[in-house]
Amino acid sequence: MYLSLAFIRFLESLPSALAVGLLLMPRLIGEDGGRFKVPVAAAAVFRALLGFALLYLIARAIVPAERPIDSALLWEFTFGTSVGKAWVFTQLVAFAFAGLAVARLFVASDLLDRITLWTGVGVLAVVSVTGHAIDDGLPVWTQASFLLHTAAGLTWLGGLLGLIWWMFTAHKKPPEVAARLAERWSLVAKVAVGLVAVTGVAMAYENVGSVPNMLATPYGRLLTLKLLLLCAVLLCALAIVRYMHSRPAGDGFNVDWVGKVGSLEAVFGLGLLAIAGYIAVITPASHETNIYWPLPFRLSYIATWGQKPAFPSPIWWWAIAAVVLAAVAALLWWTPATREKRLYATPAVTIAALFCLAVSFSTEAYVDTYNDPTQDFTAESVARGMAAFQDNCVACHGPMGEGNGPMSKDLKNAQGVKVDPADLTAPHVGTHTIGDIFHWLTFGGQSGVMPSFSHVLDVDDRWDMINYLLMLSSTNRSRFIAPQAMIQWLIAPDFALIDPREEVTTFFKLRGKPTLLSFARCTATGDEKKELDASLLKAAEAAKAAGANHVTVYTGDCPAAAKAREALHPAAVEKAYSIINRYPNVPYTSEIAQAHFLIDRSGYVRARFKQFGEDDGSATQLAAQAAMMAQEPIVEINLHSH
Known part of the structure; x- marks a missing residue:
């Protein structure tokens, strides 16, 4: 199903891109585009009609396989789902473009040509609306990036195809006209490719999630192949630009050579379009659970230089080799005697330097190295x-x-x-x-x-x-957690909360302002119980005064007035937090007699109070630390950061 959907998206994008390219080429040199009117109209109509096949395949990919798709179901899917409504919008734009393209067959108007061209660019932009851009959970800037990315990328590809068509069918045109068209198209292509690069980075940040995912997921590997094809495209474009800048004046313009190189560039461009159509319908890398790392190594500062390796060691030798090779590359570039060879020798030596540097940062890796956990950090x-x-x-x-x-x-x-x-x-x-x-x-x-x-x-x-x-x-470092806030490094495990209104159902949903997490076992009697009760009441009062959330995990006969939001599974929460409730030279116990952890608004454990005495200043310290944390920016954390 994915292949069918991707193929239809490819067939849908190609004719509209070609139509835009054939509309654009004549305008760049002020030429009458009459010879392209019929192809443009045919491509626009074909695109509009193909949209119905796309709708069926989208519905078939979403509707359970056991349900047959009849006209009633298709109608309900089209006007009752966000995907269907998005398709309706794109189809209206496509039919508007087709109507304008057909109108050009009977009406000669510069204004009509302009409107048709920009409507065609709009058709290219909305191609993404029926793909990942439909996700309303994405930030607005990412959704806008999808529109700009497809509009710029398909305009570039369509213009390239239009340029090739023009080159191979304009035998009666002087070479100077072809040269002028190629130069002006080059400016448009640079802007389009620049937009593709900028918006591509924004989309990759949202859909890939991390650099390792570029190799560890099907989406990432296809995106890596897409980048390689883009590099091939840019090399072809560079060859044409170098030719245009280096050809002697008066030697004419080699239309056939430029057309052949442009054709090769177009082949790579079609490969880009095919991959883009496929990755638009598969699971983004950031949502992928089947992560397979294909290399026996990975790059890591923490595992290499972060361990402060002693000199001499292999890490040091590889780094020294990288520095030496970088110096050699610089000498090759700046030494007059090597000027003729520097275009080849300098990149080769630079690549070798980067390789040595990468080896100095490499550590062992496995197929599961970037695997995603099946259990949340709770x-x-x-x-x-x-x-x-x-x-x-x-x-x-x-x-x-x-x-x-x-x-x-x-x-x-x-x-x-x-x-x-x-x-x-x-x-x-x-x-x-x-x-x-x-x-x-x-x-x-x-x-x-x-x-x-x-x-x-x-x-x-x-x-x-x-x-x-x-x-x-974290136990060794956690022994030294005190009322004075430490740096953000220890992530508080999430857990379920009891909330009759079901508004705040997990501890992690309290993010946004500091939280005091209090533990106590109220099993003592006499003066001991009075002292503990007083401490718990003081903690509740201090948390309220400091404007902090308060969550209590109490066992036994604790004061009702001291209780706040409670854990759904208190025994499990106590056991988990007991692991970090350790002090120097104190034997470990899985029971927490009394402890109060201050968690910042991002979800990090930052401070700990043993108790809240009447005159020990702990309430004042809590207020000061909570006020400081309330001013800190929220950090989006991965609950499995290690």
Whole structure:
């Protein structure tokens, strides 16, 4: 179905682009375009009629396969869905263009020609409206980018096809006229390609999401191929421009040569159009869940230079080679003796320098390196992952993942070399992607000692464990969280909230202003209970006074007046946050007697209060920190940032 839809979009775009090109060429040199009137009208009418086939295929791709598409269903789909209404709009523009093109067969008018040309450009722009641009969840600037991108790209392709048609059918025209047309078209093409490049970056930012997705998803790989074809197009264009600038005056204009190079450029352009039609109907890379990384390496600053490698080391040698080669490239360009060879030698040496630099930033990667998790980063998932870790991993990694399990001293690889289990709380954990960890859980660790857990843990279980490891890797640094706000680095796990109105159903939806997350176990009696109750009441009062959200995870007989929004699964939330509720030289416990975490408006844990005493200044500190965080910009975070 995708191929059929993409093919129809290709056939729909090509005639309207050609019609616009044939309208544009004569206007660039003030020529009568009478010989192109019939082809323009035929192409415009064909485009308008082909729109009905597009509607059927769009409906067939959306309507469940078991439902036959009859006239009643098609009518309902057309006028009852946003996609159908978008198609109606595009079809009205297409029929307007067809009507104007047919009218030109009977009326000779410069004004009519202008209106027809700009209506045709409008037809090219609305091609995207029935593709990804219909997504009303996209920002306005991205939707506008789709319109500009298709209008500019198809105008360029149509103009190129029109130029070739003109070149091969204008045998009676002087070469000087062909040269003038090529020069003026070159200016239009530069503007069009510039718009394509700028809007393409904006669209890629929204639809691809990350640089790795360019190679790790079907959408990204097709977009990479599209960029390669664009490079081929630009090389052909550069060859024509160089010819136009270097030809001696009076030597005439080689129409056949320019036409042949332009034809090759058009072939690459048609390839671009075919790919564009296909990626317009498949899942964008940013929404893709089937992510397959094809290379055995990836580029990472954190995993290479971020680890401050000692000199000498391979990282340093590759970097030094890059600097030396860059210097050689500069010398080749500026040394008079090498001027004749610099156009070839300098790019070659520069590419070698970039290769060496890339190697200095490369680290091992796997097919799963950029895999997307199937489980969100929630407290409930962390709690499930913690249970799986306790059942399968503590023998080697230890109860808190510090690499000190009972079997840690006896582990050896296949060669009999002793291997120490990884300390999962050490900084090196942050150099790996969550996809790397998923790969090791699935196929076994790098050392050859850690076995595969794919037969023990299903996919969701493995992602639950990774969510737990994300929390666990922060435990050493989290020991030092204090009332004074720290930098943004520790993401607060999301969890479900109880809300009778169902307005704020998750913790993450409280973003926008600071939140105080309070934990307590009200199981004590006597003076201890009075002191704890007073602290909780003070916390509620302080949060309200500071203008912060307040969420409470209380166990036992806690004061009702101290309670605020509550977690749907309090036990799981307590267990998850207990992982980071640690202090220096204090044994770990999965129960939180009392702790108050201050989360900023972006969703980062920034400060922690042990309790709220009457005169200990904690309420004042909370107010000051909350006020500061309320002024900070909101940072859009990935809940799986590692």
